[in-house]
Amino acid sequence: MAMEFEEVLRRRRMVRHFTVDPIDKLARERIVAAGLRAPSAGYSQGYALIVLESEADREKLWSIHSETTGSAGWSPEVRAGIVKAPLVIAVLASKDVYLDRYARPDKGWTDRDEERWPVPYWYVDAGCVAVLLLLAAVDEGLGALLFGIVPEDIPSFRRAFGVPSSYDVVGCVAVGHEDPSAERRDLRSRRRPHDELVHVGHW
Numbered sequence: 001m002a003m004e005f006e007e008v009l010r011r012r013r014m015v016r017h018f019t020v021d022p023i024d025k026l027a028r029e030r031i032v033a034a035g036l037r038a039p040s041a042g043y044s045q046g047y048a049l050i051v052l053e054s055e056a057d058r059e060k061l062w063s064i065h066s067e068t069t070g071s072a073g074w075s076p077e078v079r080a081g082i083v084k085a086p087l088v089i090a091v092l093a094s095k096d097v098y099l100d101r102y103a104r105p106d107k108g109w110t111d112r113d114e115e116r117w118p119v120p121y122w123y124v125d126a127g128c129v130a131v132l133l134l135l136a137a138v139d140e141g142l143g144a145l146l147f148g149i150v151p152e153d154i155p156s157f158r159r160a161f162g163v164p165s166s167y168d169v170v171g172c173v174a175v176g177h178e179d180p181s182a183e184r185r186d187l188r189s190r191r192r193p194h195d196e197l198v199h200v201g202h203w
């Protein structure tokens with residue numbers, strides 16, 4: 001059942017212990033649809049998702065994902081909790097889609113000069129997609145984890161899942177039922193003070 005937005009925000013945290021229970025098909029469809037509601041610069045929509053749901057696809061992913069060099073440095077125990085997730089959604093981003101879009105007459109950046117971009121908006125937008133996937137998972141009563149694929153694993157990932165050369169693999173969102181018996185990390189003591197992060201009027 002859908003939750004109040006505040007509750008979704010409050011509950012949203014990275015889950016690293018899933019159960020193997022499957023995700024309802026409609027819930028999966030709503031989560032994916034939520035990701036596609038992300039804003040995008042110039043409405044370029046230069047993102048794409050690869051939904052990995054079958055056991056074979058997920059096994060392929062985890063056989064590629066480095067156990068020792070994973071950026072998260074997951075312990076074997078944590079990794080065992082993550083690989084149970086019945087759904088993993090890879091989030092991709094294409095710079096070319098943005099350069100093409102902004103070369104069109106209403107934008108006019110026909111030189112395709114990347115210096116025009118304050119930051120790479122193709123990655124910003126992919127981040128927006130990822131956040132919506134995370135929030136939508138919580139709204140479905142599920143948990144989710146955003147994790148990166150380390151550079152040395154990217155070529156195998158591309159080959160395994162047919163990622164076009166014009167798309168970068170920004171990260172993956174694992175989704176599943178949170179294992180209620182798992183210990184939860186409490187990051188509250190590490191939260192940076194509000195005034196360190198928020199500057200009203202002037203830094």
Ligand SMILES: Cc1cc2nc3c(=O)[nH]c(=O)nc-3n(C[C@H](O)[C@H](O)[C@H](O)COP(=O)(O)O)c2cc1C
Binds near residue numbers: 012014015146147148
């Ligand atoms: C861009 C990005 C990449 C991340 N990569 C990983 C990762 O590779 N492995 C992991 O376990 N967590 C990863 N995280 C999760 C962060 O560690 C987590 O969001 C942070 O510790 C705050 O915890 P919370 O999201 O539960 O509030 C990533 C988060 C972001 C935003």
